[in-house]
Structures are given as structure tokens and as C-alpha cells.
Amino acid sequence: MNLTSWGNYPLIENKAHPFTQVKDLEDILAHHEDLIPYGNGRSYGDSALSKHIIQVKPHNLFLDFNETTGQLHVQAGILLSEVLEVFVPRGWFLKITPGTKLITVGGAIASDVHGKNHHNAGCFSECVAFFNLMLPSGDIVTCSHTENTELFKATCGGMGLTGVILDASISLKRINSRYIKQTTIKTKNLKETFAAFERYQSEPYSVAWIDCLAKGKGLGKCLLMVGDFQADGDLNYHPKSNLNIPFNFPGFVLSKLTVKLFNWLYYGKVFKKISQQQVDIDTFFYPLDAIGHWNRIYGKKGFTQYQIILPKETSYEGLEAILSTISKSAKGSFLAVLKLYGKANNNYLSFPIEGYSLALDFKIEKGLFELLDQLDQRVIKYGGRIYLAKDARVSQAVFEQGYPQAETFRALRRQYQMHEKFNSLQSTRLGL
Amino acid sequence: MSYVLIIGAKSDIAQAIAKKYAENNYDLYLAARQVNELNIFAKDLAIRSKQTVQCVELDILDTASHHTFYHALPEKPEGVITAVGYLGSQDLAQTDFKETHKIIDTNYTGVVSLLNIIAEDFEQRHSGFIVGISSVAGDRGRKSNYIYGSAKAALSAYLSGLRNRLYSSGVQVLTVKPGFVATKMTAGMALSPRLTAQPEAVANAIYKAQQKKNNVLYTKGLWKWIMLIIKHIPEGLFKKLSI
Ligand SMILES: Cc1cc2nc3c(=O)[nH]c(=O)nc-3n(C[C@H](O)[C@H](O)[C@H](O)COP(=O)(O)OP(=O)(O)OC[C@H]3O[C@@H](n4cnc5c(N)ncnc54)[C@H](O)[C@@H]3O)c2cc1C
Ligand SMILES: NC(=O)c1ccc[n+]([C@@H]2O[C@H](COP(=O)([O-])OP(=O)(O)OC[C@H]3O[C@@H](n4cnc5c(N)ncnc54)[C@H](OP(=O)(O)O)[C@@H]3O)[C@@H](O)[C@H]2O)c1
Numbered sequence: 001m002n003l004t005s006w007g008n009y010p011l012i013e014n015k016a017h018p019f020t021q022v023k024d025l026e027d028i029l030a031h032h033e034d035l036i037p038y039g040n041g042r043s044y045g046d047s048a049l050s051k052h053i054i055q056v057k058p059h060n061l062f063l064d065f066n067e068t069t070g071q072l073h074v075q076a077g078i079l080l081s082e083v084l085e086v087f088v089p090r091g092w093f094l095k096i097t098p099g100t101k102l103i104t105v106g107g108a109i110a111s112d113v114h115g116k117n118h119h120n121a122g123c124f125s126e127c128v129a130f131f132n133l134m135l136p137s138g139d140i141v142t143c144s145h146t147e148n149t150e151l152f153k154a155t156c157g158g159m160g161l162t163g164v165i166l167d168a169s170i171s172l173k174r175i176n177s178r179y180i181k182q183t184t185i186k187t188k189n190l191k192e193t194f195a196a197f198e199r200y201q202s203e204p205y206s207v208a209w210i211d212c213l214a215k216g217k218g219l220g221k222c223l224l225m226v227g228d229f230q231a232d233g234d235l236n237y238h239p240k241s242n243l244n245i246p247f248n249f250p251g252f253v254l255s256k257l258t259v260k261l262f263n264w265l266y267y268g269k270v271f272k273k274i275s276q277q278q279v280d281i282d283t284f285f286y287p288l289d290a291i292g293h294w295n296r297i298y299g300k301k302g303f304t305q306y307q308i309i310l311p312k313e314t315s316y317e318g319l320e321a322i323l324s325t326i327s328k329s330a331k332g333s334f335l336a337v338l339k340l341y342g343k344a345n346n347n348y349l350s351f352p353i354e355g356y357s358l359a360l361d362f363k364i365e366k367g368l369f370e371l372l373d374q375l376d377q378r379v380i381k382y383g384g385r386i387y388l389a390k391d392a393r394v395s396q397a398v399f400e401q402g403y404p405q406a407e408t409f410r411a412l413r414r415q416y417q418m419h420e421k422f423n424s425l426q427s428t429r430l431g432l
Numbered sequence: 433m434s435y436v437l438i439i440g441a442k443s444d445i446a447q448a449i450a451k452k453y454a455e456n457n458y459d460l461y462l463a464a465r466q467v468n469e470l471n472i473f474a475k476d477l478a479i480r481s482k483q484t485v486q487c488v489e490l491d492i493l494d495t496a497s498h499h500t501f502y503h504a505l506p507e508k509p510e511g512v513i514t515a516v517g518y519l520g521s522q523d524l525a526q527t528d529f530k531e532t533h534k535i536i537d538t539n540y541t542g543v544v545s546l547l548n549i550i551a552e553d554f555e556q557r558h559s560g561f562i563v564g565i566s567s568v569a570g571d572r573g574r575k576s577n578y579i580y581g582s583a584k585a586a587l588s589a590y591l592s593g594l595r596n597r598l599y600s601s602g603v604q605v606l607t608v609k610p611g612f613v614a615t616k617m618t619a620g621m622a623l624s625p626r627l628t629a630q631p632e633a634v635a636n637a638i639y640k641a642q643q644k645k646n647n648v649l650y651t652k653g654l655w656k657w658i659m660l661i662i663k664h665i666p667e668g669l670f671k672k673l674s675i
Contacts, residue, residue, distance in 0.1 A: 061476035086480050 003053050006295050007044040009302030009364050009392055010425065018055035025164060026138045028054060029421065036424040037160040039107030040079060042100055044305045045392030046425035047111075047159045054164060056106050062086070063167060070172040071129060076106030076165045081239065081289075083172075088237040088281065092172035093229075095127035099337075101286050106165040111389040112157035112350040116205040116285070119342040123350055125156035131168035136421035140166065154412045157350035159388055161413060161422050161432060177230035178237040180205070180284040182277045186266065190220025190323070194316060194356075197340040200226045205284075208338040211266070212360060215327050219320065222338060223265060227284060240282045244292040248299045298363045304392050306332075306372060307351075307359035309341060310384035315356035318382030322358065322375055329371050336360035348405040348412075351387040359390070369393055388426065396431045406432070437461040437509040439490065439546065440516030441470055444615035445565065448635035449513055454481035456639070461505060463490040492516045492542035493534075502549050511561035511642070512550050514543055518580075519617050525579040532579050539583035544590055551594060554603045561604040563642055564591045568609050568650070571659045574675060595647060607648045608638055611655035627654065 002014050017032070019025040029035065036050035040057060060077035070092050072083065080094060081101040087093070098113040107113075109131060112123040130144035133155055143152040155162045185200070187193045193208060200206055203226035210222040288294060295303070310318040319338075326332050337359045344353040362368055376398045379386060385402025386394050400406050410432060413419045419432075426432075436453050438446050441462035450460055454477050462470050467487040474485040490501050518538035525531040547562060554560035569577055570584030588607055595605035612618060612628040629652045641649040650656035665673070 061472055062479040063472065063475065065479050 003038060003041060003049070003055075005045055005048055005392075006042050007302050007304050007392060008295060008298070008300075009304060010046055010049070011302070012049055012051075012425065014049065014051055014053050016053050016055050018058045020058045022059075022134070022140075022166060025054065025059075025134060025166075028052075029134070029136065029138055029164075033421060034423050036422060036427075037106060037110070037164050039077070039104030039110070040102055042103045042107065043111065044303075044390040045388075046429070047388055047391070047427075048107075049425045050423055056164065057104060059166070060104075064169075070174065071169060072172055073167065073169040074105055075167045076104060076109075076131075078105050079103065080105070080108065084237070084281070085239060087172060088175070088178060089235050091174055091176060091235055093175040093281075095171060095173045096121055096124045097285055099286065100289055101282075102289060105168050105170065109156055109165055109168060110158060110160045112345075112347055113389070114341070114352050116207045116339070118352055119201060119206065119340055120204060122342060123156070123345055123347070123352060125152075125345065125347060125350070127170045127172075128156070129169040129171060131155070132166045133162065134164045134166055136163065136417050150412060153347045154349075154409055156347045157388075158347075158409065159349065159426065160424065161409075161427050162416070162418055163422065175229045175235075177232045177234050178281050179230040179232065179234065179278050180227045180281065181230050182225055182227035182279050182284060184275050184277065185224040185226070186273050187220075187222050187224060189218060190316065190320060193220050193222045193224065193338065196222075196224045197356075200224065201340070204228045206339065210323075210336050210338045210358075211334070212323065212326055212332055212336045213334055215324070219323055219327070221266075225284075227279075230278065237281060240290060242290060242292040248296045298361070301364045303361050303363045304368075304372075305359055305361050305390040306375065307357060307387040307390045308375070308379045308384050309351065309353055309357040309387070310355050310379065310382045311353060312340075312355040314382040314384075318378065318384065319356060319358060321378050321382075325371075325375060325378065326360070331362055331365070331368060331371055333361040348409040349388065349403055351385065351389070353385070355384070357387075359387075391426065394430075396429065399430045406430075434510035435459045435461055435484075435505075435507055437463060437505070437512040437550075439463050439492065439512065439514040439543075441467070441487075443515040443517070443617075444631045445610070445613060445634050446513070446515035447473060448631035449515070449638060450477060450485075451632075452635040452639045454478075454483045454485065457481075457483065458510075459484040459486075461486050461488050461509060463488045463501075465489065465491045492546065493537055495542060495545040498546045498549055502546070502553070508553060508557070510559070511563070512547075513563040513565075513638070513642075514547070515565045516543060517565065517567075517617070519577070520580060522575075522577050522579060535579050536583045536586075539580065540586045540590070543587060547590075547594065551598060551603070555598055555601045558601050559603065561606065561642055561645075562591075562594065562598075563606045563608060563638060565608045565610065566591065568611050568655050568659050571609070572662050572670075604642070604645050606638070606642050606646060608634075608641075609648065609650050609655065609659075610634055611650070611652055611658070613651075627652065627658075 017028045032052045034051045037056050038048045038053045057077040059075045061075045064073040097115045108124045112125050114123045130142055132140050132142050134140050141148050185196050187196050206226040208222040208224040214221050339357050341352045380401050436458045438450055440446050441464045467489045470487050474487050478485040520531055520535040566588045567584040569581035570588045573581045591607040612623045613634055614628055634651050637651045
């Protein structure tokens with residue numbers, strides 16, 4: 001069985017090399033080339049795909065926890081969901097979490113993931129005190145904000161191309177409830193959407209669903225959801241059990257479903273312009289995890305997610321251009337996710353910059369890549385970039401224009417002979 | 433809180449059992465040789481479960497140490513589960529008595545030495561449970577592994593007698609007879625997936641059977657019927673078979 005990424009595209013033949021003990025990993029590194037680490041395969045594209053795949057997930061022990069400071073040391077294969085199961089009942093939560101909890105700590109660092117609180121909390125690397133990295137030589141180095149800083153900046157967001165993250169110490173944050181008090185704001189167009197993001201910037205968590213079919217005056221209409229943890233002392237967290245999609249699904253069913261869902265929420269009588277709800281952790285942070293293997297909805301050919309970010313100054317104009325191209329193309333998912341991000345960090349390949357990010361799914365079909373190439377040109381024109389964790393097709397030229405530190409990253413790869421050991425389909429395509 | 437003592441705690445089955453008992457709020461003693469290698473596993477369990485997990489050095493072949501080992505435990509356990517075992521090499525054992533000796537002592541003599549001591553304590557306290565992991569291999573000797581099988585047969589007989597003795601003291605004895613289990617012991621063997629259990633499934637079954645105070649457990653359950661048939665094949669036919 002070949003390992004795949006979340007988008008089920010591309011599919012390649014590969015051999016999996018799982019390890020539980022560090023000495024077994026040394027052995028794997030000594031005997032293979034074209035290796036890439038693989039966490040839980042929740043990246044959408046080809047960043048975790050190569051001929052030889054190092055499966056980190058079985059390397060999954062909790063190593064240490066400090067009950068007073070909330071500092072947690074884990075092996076890199078631990079899933080965020082495991083951290084939540086153990087620690088939410090004790091009043092701790094992840095400082096930074098993406099929209100799925102089914103990723104490994106190693107994968108969270110390698111993509112320097114971000115969540116609904118990026119505008120005030122930054123990327124995952126912010127909560128990482130240190131990690132241990134195995135280099136191509138088999139040597140293990142400790143990297144942090146103050147130690148081996150070059151390797152730290154290259155590895156956070158470095159898509160597995162600097163070596164294997166073995167274990168990491170991350171800090172958790174105190175919470176006092178399993179519930180979030182959520183406010184939902186309904187906007188009529190992009191202008192209102194932007195204004196709403198600015199107005200609610202002091203809320204710790206925010207994200208918007210935007211209607212990609214809307215044209216003309218309604219372009220950019222959205223449901224903005226903001227919120228923060230309650231303080232009711234109820235920490236009785238039990239992860240929700242999942243529905244599962246057992247087989248590949250015809251794509252049209254999905255679009256009908258999401259259209260219905262959005263319209264129901266948007267036009268539903270219950271929905272005032274501003275409304276409030278109390279929702280639990282899983283509903284607020286991980287709505288998609290409620291349906292296991294929802295990626296099968298896109299059918300056998302798979303899908304890709306297109307996620308871009310534009311600097312704040314050009315966001316309005318740029319998003320208008322991009323959204324109208326998408327809505328004209330009649331491709332793409334009906335719903336997209338929009339969010340205002342905070343300041344960029346110093347990591348060489350981390351995705352976030354201060355501005356607006358848009359993400360939406362496209363099923364793989366004829367004409368798609370031409371459309372995405374067109375969109376890329378707009379992204380470049382407005383000074384933006386695309387997210388490697390979601391990508392399966394961007395060109396080297398477009399990538400390089402978006403990531404000015406690509407050359408620094410390359411130089412470091414050469415310095416440690418990383419390019420001779422660790423390569424993914426993505427790194428080969430991008431000349432990394 | 434009450435402790436469960438797990439003997440041979442490095443075994444894959446034992447580790448799955450340890451997880452299961454920690455999840456169910458038991459504190460644990462993990463006993464094994466070179467037990468320091470288990471520190472990291474024990475720490476993980478303790479963090480996940482918030483239970484106390486202590487590692488204790490024990491060589492099941494060093495019978496002279498067993499009395500001290502048991503009486504040095506800071507608090508006496510409520511139950512003991514033994515998973516030590518050694519499959520060894522049948523071919524080697526046929527010609528090299530050292531190997532035969534090791535198979536017998538690891539699976540039988542050593543376990544008996546320790547359980548004798550623990551049984552005395554439990555009997556006096558009128559409480560406790562003893563879980564011994566034997567094997568379906570002990571149900572009938574076959575040419576492919578009868579040295580191991582005979583040691584397990586002896587262990588099964590011992591556990592049966594112990595159950596009989598301790599019944600009146602309210603001490604429970606559970607004999608576990610796994611079929612194939614996917615562990616270090618069977619790594620590299622071509623096992624039929626239908627007949628092979630994962631260590632986690634074995635641990636769940638053991639926990640359930642122990643809590644229900646059962647006497648004998650076959651796992652997977654299918655093995656009970658397979659062994660029933662195998663035990664009833666007439667010897668005249670059985671001796672000609674290669675199974
Ligand atoms: C439903 C859904 C929602 C998502 N929401 C968000 C979001 O809100 N924000 C966001 O930032 N991302 C989001 N993502 C993307 C996801 O968080 C990232 O792709 C993440 O990296 C996946 O982690 P993984 O453990 O599955 O790793 P994989 O997908 O297996 O690998 C991802 C990358 O990490 C590298 N890697 C993995 N483990 C290691 C290791 N131990 N050492 C070195 N490199 C390693 C791989 O080589 C690869 O380059 C989402 C994905 C899904 C499916
Ligand atoms: N796997 C199967 O298919 C299967 C089937 C039927 C029954 N069983 C029984 O199930 C039990 C667990 O086996 P397993 O499958 O989990 O295999 P395993 O991992 O090989 O476990 C056997 C354990 O016994 C320990 N041991 C051996 N000699 C010892 C000694 N002198 N002192 C202390 N510990 C010693 C080993 O420790 P070290 O690491 O120190 O060697 C090892 O951890 C065994 O009794 C086995 O006979 C297994």
C-alpha cells in the first residue's frame with residue numbers, strides 16, 4: 001500500500017519505513033536516499049511524498065510534563081488529538097492549533113502551522129521551546145530560538161527537508177472550560193468582511209467562511225466567527241466520535257451539501273446579523289474532523305487546496321481580482337476560508353505574512369491547473385505567496401517570487417548535505 | 433491506589449496490558465530485566481494516566497532473588513500478571529540441553545518460583561488476582577515446538593492447581609492461552625491474519641476476563657474451538673500430522 005497525502009493527489013509508488021526507536025531511524029538513514037518524513041499525511045499535496053517515506057507516527061511517547069508551567073516534551077509522532085485527550089481535562093490547551101487535530105507534532109513544526117489565533121499568537125514555532133533534529137549524518141542537534149538558530153528557522157516551515165524532528169518541547173496554555181463563546185457576524189460583501197475583521201481583531205480566535213459563488217455586489221459576503229474560551233470550569237472533554245466516509249464519493253454530492261449548509265446558516269431565520277453561540281472545542285476548532293476521511297468526497301482523482309496570502313495593503317484589490325476569477329471559472333469549492341493574519345516571523349519558509357489569506361478546495365479536473373496558474377499570476381502581482389503544506393503543483397518561479405528567503409534555505413540544505421538525503425516531490429519541483 | 437505487578441513488562445503483550453490497567457486507574461509495578469530501558473515507556477504511561485508507574489528489576493531465572501524482590505515492593509500489589517516467556521529454538525533445544533533448560537526455566541520454573549511466593553501472600557490476605565499467560569501450544573505437543581509447548585503445558589497445569597487451592601481464599605487465578613499474537617516473539621513468521629490477534633486486543637480481553645473473574649481465556653476466541661478439535665484428534669492420526 002502506498003502512502004498518500006490528504007488530497008489523494010498526486011499518487012506515487014513509495015516504500016514506508018516506520019520507526020519507533022531512534023536507532024532504527026539511524027539505520028533507515030544509512031541505507032536510503034530520497035527520503036522524506038511523514039507524520040499523519042494531513043498535508044494536502046506532495047510535501048510528504050517521496051520514493052522512501054520515514055513514518056514518524058509510531059515514535060509517539062510523552063516524555064515529560066511540568067504541571068506548573070505546562071511545558072510538554074513529546075516524541076514527534078504524537079498527535080495533537082492525543083495531547084488534547086490527555087490535557088484538556090487537566091485544564092491545558094494547545095497555544096497554536098490548525099483546523100485539524102489529526103496531525104503530528106513533527107508535522108506541525110515542519111509546516112509551522114497556524115490557527116484561528118494567528119493574528120495575536122503567531123505560528124506553531126512560537127510555542128516550541130526546543131526540538132531535537134536528526135541530520136543526514138545521523139547526528140542529533142538541539143534547536144531552539146537561541147540554539148542552532150539557523151537550523152531552527154529552516155526546520156520550522158521547512159517541510160521535512162532539513163532532517164527528522166525526533167521530539168519537541170511545546171508549551172500549553174491554561175484554559176478553564178471546554179466551551180468557546182462564539183460570535184457570528186454576517187456580512188454582505190468584501191468591504192464589510194474586511195471591516196468586521198478589523199473591528200473584532202481583539203478577539204483571540206477568528207475565521208470567516210466566504211461564499212465563492214457570489215458575484216458583483218455580493219462578492220466576498222461571509223460568515224465571520226470569532227470567539228474565546230468560556231471560564232465555567234467545565235473541563236469534561238470527551239472527543240467526539242466520528243462519522244466516516246467509507247469510500248470515494250461523487251464530487252457533486254459535496255457541492256450540493258456545502259451550498260445547502262451555507263445557505264441554511266446565512267439565510268436561516270435564526271441568524272441575525274450578529275448572533276452568539278456556545279460551542280465545544282471540537283466544533284469550534286475542528287469542524288472537519290467530525291467526518292473521518294471526508295477527503296474521499298472528492299472521488300478517486302483527488303483534490304487540491306489552494307491557499308494564498310496577500311499583504312494587507314494589496315489584500316482588498318487582490319482578493320477582489322482572485323475571487324471574481326474563481327467565481328467566473330465555476331470551479332472550486334463553494335466555500336472558502338478567509339482570515340486576517342498577524343505579523344510574519346523570521347523562519348525561512350513559514351507561510352504567514354500580515355494580510356488576508358484565502359483557502360479553498362478544487363477537485364482535480366481538466367483545466368484546473370491552467371486556472372491555478374492564472375491565479376498564481378495575480379498572487380504574485382499583489383505580492384503574495386502560496387502555502388506549501390497545501391500545494392501539489394506551484395512552479396519554482398512563482399514559489400521563489402513569494403518566498404524571498406528560498407536561497408538562504410537552499411544554502412543551508414547544501415551546507416548539511418540535506419539535499420542528498422531528504423527530498424520530496426515538492427522539493428524537487430521547487431528546486432529546493 | 434492499588435498496584436498491579438506486571439512480570440516481563442518488556443513484552444509487547446505486557447505493555448498493552450499495562451496501558452489498559454493504567455487507563456483503568458491502577459498503579460503499576462513494571463518488572464523486567466534491564467528495566468531501565470522501560471523508564472521512557474513508564475514515564476509516558478504515567479503522564480497519560482496520572483497513575484504511579486514504577487520500574488523494578490527482575491530476572492525470572494534468578495529464582496534466589498524472588499523472595500527479596502517481592503517483599504521489597506513498597507506496597508503489596510492487588511494483582512499480578514505474568515507475561516514472561518521464551519519461545520527459543522526447537523531445533524537447537526533438541527540437541528542442546530542448555531536451550532531446553534532455558535525454555536523450561538523461563539516459561540515454567542522461574543514463573544512458579546515467583547508465583548509460589550505471591551500466592552502465599554495473597555492467600556494470607558484473602559484477596560488478589562493472578563493472571564498467568566500460558567499458550568495454546570501447551571494444549572497438545574507438536575513437533576514444531578513441543579519443548580516450549582510442554583513448559584507451557586506445565587504452567588497451565590500449575591495455574592489450574594493454584595486456582596483450585598486459592599479458591600477458598602477468594603483469590604482469583606486466570607489462565608490465558610493466546611493463539612498467535614503479533615509481537616516480537618512472532619516477528620518474521622508468516623501468520624494468518626484471521627488467527628492472529630494484536631497485543632491491544634489480547635490486553636482488552638485479559639482485562640475483561642480478569643474483571644469478570646473468569647478462569648480460562650483463549651484469545652482470539654476462535655482458538656478455543658481450534659484447540660478443542662486438535663485435542664480430540666486420535667493420537668494414532670495425530671502422530672502422522674504436520675501441523
Ligand atoms: C482538515 C485540515 C485542516 C487544516 N487546517 C490547517 C490550518 O488551519 N492551518 C495550517 O497551518 N495547516 C492546516 N492544515 C494542514 C496541516 O496542518 C499540515 O499539512 C500539517 O503539516 C500536517 O501534519 P502531518 O503530521 O499530517 O504531517 P504530513 O502531512 O505527513 O507531513 C507534512 C510535512 O511535514 C513534514 N514532517 C512530518 N513529520 C516530520 C518530522 N517528524 N520531522 C520533520 N518533518 C516532518 C513532512 O515531510 C511534510 O513536509 C490542515 C489540514 C487538514 C487536512
Ligand atoms: N506472541 C505469541 O504469538 C504468543 C502466543 C502464545 C503465548 N504467548 C506468550 O505471551 C507472553 C508474552 O509474549 P510476547 O508475545 O509479548 O513476546 P515477547 O515480547 O518476546 O515477551 C516475552 C518477554 O519475556 C521476557 N523474558 C524472557 N526471559 C526473561 C527473564 N529471564 N527475566 C525476565 N524477563 C524475561 C522478555 O524480556 P527481554 O526483553 O528482557 O528478553 C520479553 O519481554 C509469553 O509468555 C509468551 O509465551 C505469546
